Amino acid sequence: MSRMTVNDRPVAFEMDPQTPLLWALRDAANLTGTKYGCGVGDCGACTVLVDGSPLRSCLITIAECEGRFVKTIEGLSDDRSHPVQQALVAEQAIQCGFCTPGIVINAAALLARNPDPDEAEIKQAIPNLCRCGVYPRLVRAVQRAGRVMRREETISAAPAPGITAEDAARAVPALAPEPAASAGTTGTATDIPEE
Known part of the structure; x- marks a missing residue:
């Protein structure tokens, strides 16, 4: 165990x-x-x-x-309120979303170490592959998240201009079912009660 x-x-x-x-x-x-x-x-x-x-x-x-x-x-954030998550949405730096969790984790780790990274530092800290090619917007989003973390800027939760909340909700594709567990990885996770 x-x-x-x-x-x-x-x-x-x-x-x-x-x-x-x-x-x-x-x-x-x-x-x-x-x-x-x-x-x-x-x-x-x-x-x-x-x-x-x-x-x-x-x-x-x-x-x-x-x-x-x-x-x-x-x-990282149960309500998607982490500055990196908000900045990625605000900068429209999310396409299919598959690579996004790993990118968010790397960006959050970078900003925890350095809340004002330059473009080269961002590219070095976030080597994730994105088949949709959001890289230019990703750099802007991480810099924007840094400004939010430094309290130099806030991000509105409103949808992008010209997009209604209903349109934004319809644009999120339905999730496909998760693939079956990989062979040999069956097991359980048990919460350990606090003493």
């Missing part, structure tokens, strides 16, 4: 200790915001924070996370 703190909750995974953290989070803890992209650490879709550092969850096992603190996209 591998024990760690996930999104500020103590959790025990009853799975093979060599199970990648990605599959423990998705299949046992039902935290499906962390995405499977390539499985070899290249795309960044599975990025989570482990002890405050962004790591590819497909490359780290639950045994390696024993006793550590893990934060997924769900734990």
Whole structure:
């Protein structure tokens, strides 16, 4: 059994200790915001924070996370109010959304270290692959989130000009069902009661 703190909750995974953290989070803890992209650490879709550092969850096992603190996209903000999330929407830097959770995690980690990064620092800290090509808007969004975090700017929750709230709601595609669990990754996650 591998024990760690996930999104500020103590959790025990009853799975093979060599199970990648990605599959423990998705299949046992039902935290499906962390995405499977390539499985070899290249795309960044599975990025989570482990002890405050962004790591590819497909490359780290639950045994390696024993006793550590893990934060997924769900734990970053349960209401999408994190400045990075707000800035990505405001700058229209989200297309299909598949890579977005990993990008948000990397951007949040960067801004926690440096709330005023330049373009080169942003590109270095967020090497995630985005097939939709949001990179120029992504840089603007991270810089804008930094300004919000420095209290130099606020972001309105209103939809983009000319778009009604109803139009925005209809534009969000229905989610396809999640694929079946990967072979060999069955297990459970159990909340550990606080003492």
